[in-house]
Amino acid sequence: QVLLQESGPGLVKPSQTLSLTCTVSGASITGGTYFWSWIRQHPGKGLEWIGYIYYTGSTFYNSSLMDRLSMSVDTSKNQFSLTLNSVTAADTAVYYCARIGLTTGYFGPWGQGTLVTVSS
Amino acid sequence: LVLTQSPATLSLSPGERATLSCGASQSVSSRFLAWYQQKPGLAPRLLIYDASNRATDIPDRFSGSGSGTDFTLTISRLEPEDFAVYYCQHYGGSPRVTFGQGTRLEIK
Numbered sequence: 119q120v121l122l123q124e125s126g127p128g129l130v131k132p133s134q135t136l137s138l139t140c141t142v143s144g145a146s147i148t149g150g151t152y153f154w155s156w157i158r159q160h161p162g163k164g165l166e167w168i169g170y171i172y173y174t175g176s177t178f179y180n181s182s183l184m185d186r187l188s189m190s191v192d193t194s195k196n197q198f199s200l201t202l203n204s205v206t207a208a209d210t211a212v213y214y215c216a217r218i219g220l221t222t223g224y225f226g227p228w229g230q231g232t233l234v235t236v237s238s
Numbered sequence: 239l240v241l242t243q244s245p246a247t248l249s250l251s252p253g254e255r256a257t258l259s260c261g262a263s264q265s266v267s268s269r270f271l272a273w274y275q276q277k278p279g280l281a282p283r284l285l286i287y288d289a290s291n292r293a294t295d296i297p298d299r300f301s302g303s304g305s306g307t308d309f310t311l312t313i314s315r316l317e318p319e320d321f322a323v324y325y326c327q328h329y330g331g332s333p334r335v336t337f338g339q340g341t342r343l344e345i346k
Binding site for chain 2: 223226
């Protein structure tokens with residue numbers, strides 16, 4: 119069974135950097151047929167795709183965030199990470215990590231999600 | 239690409255049939271059109287992929303159809319556990335992944 123688990127601070131100050139990590143268990147992140155993705159959901163709102171990364175380090179970002187966004191992968195730890203700079207209250211959201219098939223295009227499994235609040 | 243779901247909210251009773259729509263701003267391949275169900279406090283769950291294929295362990299009362307710019311999720315007979323928010327999603331366009339804004343299915 120493939121499981122994903124988000125970790126990171128639940129509170130970030132405005133203008134600072136949001137950093138989250140997703141730990142994958144039950145499958146190797148280098149498996150080759152999947153992208154590893156971040157999705158967020160503002161309180162009471164819909165889903166917003168942030169971006170995804172391949173195990174080689176190739177990335178695809180949502181253009182609305184790409185100026186502040188960076189993703190990385192640590193194959194030795196079977197983890198991938200998200201860094202979002204210069205955060206504002208508008209970045210307050212539940213952040214999910216999820217796997218998406220290269221050739222199938224759908225997400226699954228998902229992590230449970232982690233709420234990140236941007237506030238001083 | 240923009241996916242527009244309608245209605246925003248659908249109020250029905252258990253046992254009724256639900257029809258949820260997802261419209262694409264341009265023609266898309268049904269190969270990469272998926273539907274998810276999300277309940278409060280939980281991550282979304284894949285229901286349908288490739289527009290019409292049920293995911294593993296999804297009851298057969300859920301079905302998907304459509305092509306081009308118009309896609310539909312149908313729940314034939316609503317069960318109490320089906321009341322949730324539903325999202326459509328497309329992969330491969332610009333942006334690479336697009337979600338619809340969701341339809342809230344509520345108990346009437």
